[in-house]
Amino acid sequence: MSDTSDGTGRASHPAGEVFIEVDEVEKVFEVRRKTGFLKRERRQVRAVDALSFTVARGEMVGYIGPNGAGKSTTIKMLTGILTPSGGRLRVAGIDPARERTRLAHRIGVVFGQRTTLWWDLPLIDSYRLTHRMYRIPDARYRENLDRLVELLSLESLLDVPVRQLSLGQRMRGDIVAALLHDPDVLYLDEPTIGLDVISKAKVRDFLRELNTERGTTVLLTTHDLQDIEQLCSRVMVIDHGRLVYDGPLAGLHEVGESERTLVVDLERELPPIDMGASARVVKVEGPRQWLAFPASESAAPLVARIAAEYPLLDLSVREPDIETVIAAMLYPTGDTPRPPSERTTA
Numbered sequence: 001m002s003d004t005s006d007g008t009g010r011a012s013h014p015a016g017e018v019f020i021e022v023d024e025v026e027k028v029f030e031v032r033r034k035t036g037f038l039k040r041e042r043r044q045v046r047a048v049d050a051l052s053f054t055v056a057r058g059e060m061v062g063y064i065g066p067n068g069a070g071k072s073t074t075i076k077m078l079t080g081i082l083t084p085s086g087g088r089l090r091v092a093g094i095d096p097a098r099e100r101t102r103l104a105h106r107i108g109v110v111f112g113q114r115t116t117l118w119w120d121l122p123l124i125d126s127y128r129l130t131h132r133m134y135r136i137p138d139a140r141y142r143e144n145l146d147r148l149v150e151l152l153s154l155e156s157l158l159d160v161p162v163r164q165l166s167l168g169q170r171m172r173g174d175i176v177a178a179l180l181h182d183p184d185v186l187y188l189d190e191p192t193i194g195l196d197v198i199s200k201a202k203v204r205d206f207l208r209e210l211n212t213e214r215g216t217t218v219l220l221t222t223h224d225l226q227d228i229e230q231l232c233s234r235v236m237v238i239d240h241g242r243l244v245y246d247g248p249l250a251g252l253h254e255v256g257e258s259e260r261t262l263v264v265d266l267e268r269e270l271p272p273i274d275m276g277a278s279a280r281v282v283k284v285e286g287p288r289q290w291l292a293f294p295a296s297e298s299a300a301p302l303v304a305r306i307a308a309e310y311p312l313l314d315l316s317v318r319e320p321d322i323e324t325v326i327a328a329m330l331y332p333t334g335d336t337p338r339p340p341s342e343r344t345t346a
């Protein structure tokens, strides 16, 4: 199921200094649940299971998987918030659980659904507090603040209390806070969730620039396939706590045989468009037709053929969402997903 040359779930990546090292890591949670008047059940949830991968310095890697797959648990272990139940973990040569404070100076974290900014204070005050908390040298703080604020267009918002910011502004504000201390690695959890198209583009442009110019290593968790497409040359898929794919996004489409959709507006209502084996019509509504074609193939030849053979008004390409791509890969026959690996003891 995984696209690997050695069958271990690991793929080759650009040669470079290994920056994140995850070796046979596992995390088991013990959960107690009341099942009757006096009866309690103890359950072990294996959230991360023999997980191994490495990330080189300067890589930008997408980390995706279905709900409950173990993504957040992995990130929490990489930041030192959670201690692994087994295996070996290193970030910049540091054991996160043992030296969490030392590691904090090397990493930045952005959670799309939560803010690390002080809600009632003006944005600039959160940055001043970060300055002190991380003991960032004054000159460096000022230089970083000016550069980041300019790049993320936050100049006019520095005196606005965080609670008055829009989601997109707040997200950009959070990214600045995570980068003021010049971390070598940035963990991003859903950085574009709920953002409009323009804000998404701003955040993605910025991240690309950050990675190119400063060589910041980025681990990105997202449900938005375009985040991955536009930012990451490599994607890792986790399911039931295990790495099931590690390679380029295009390869993921191939493994899962997922499909993209071409939405075609014709000048008038016509019989289903016939593109032979290249695409199949999945829906017709008046002059609008939907054609499915393999996501791993370019849309260009198909578009050219339709334009040449049919009275075309307009068309657009719809990408499959991440859940669909992963489901196509994990459950090719349409099987129902299993719950996370559990062991129950009475």
Ligand SMILES: Nc1ncnc2c1ncn2[C@@H]1O[C@H](COP(=O)(O)OP(=O)(O)OP(=O)(O)O)[C@@H](O)[C@H]1O
Pocket (backbone or CB within 6 Å): 029, 030, 031, 045, 046, 047, 065, 066, 067, 068, 069, 070, 071, 072, 073, 074, 340
């Ligand atoms: N503190 C905890 N105690 C018990 N079980 C937990 C705890 N944290 C996570 N789990 C369980 O571990 C599994 C993995 O959870 P995790 O939050 O890492 O998944 P995820 O891939 O980040 O999911 P999502 O996309 O929904 O955020 C789930 O079954 C979850 O219920």
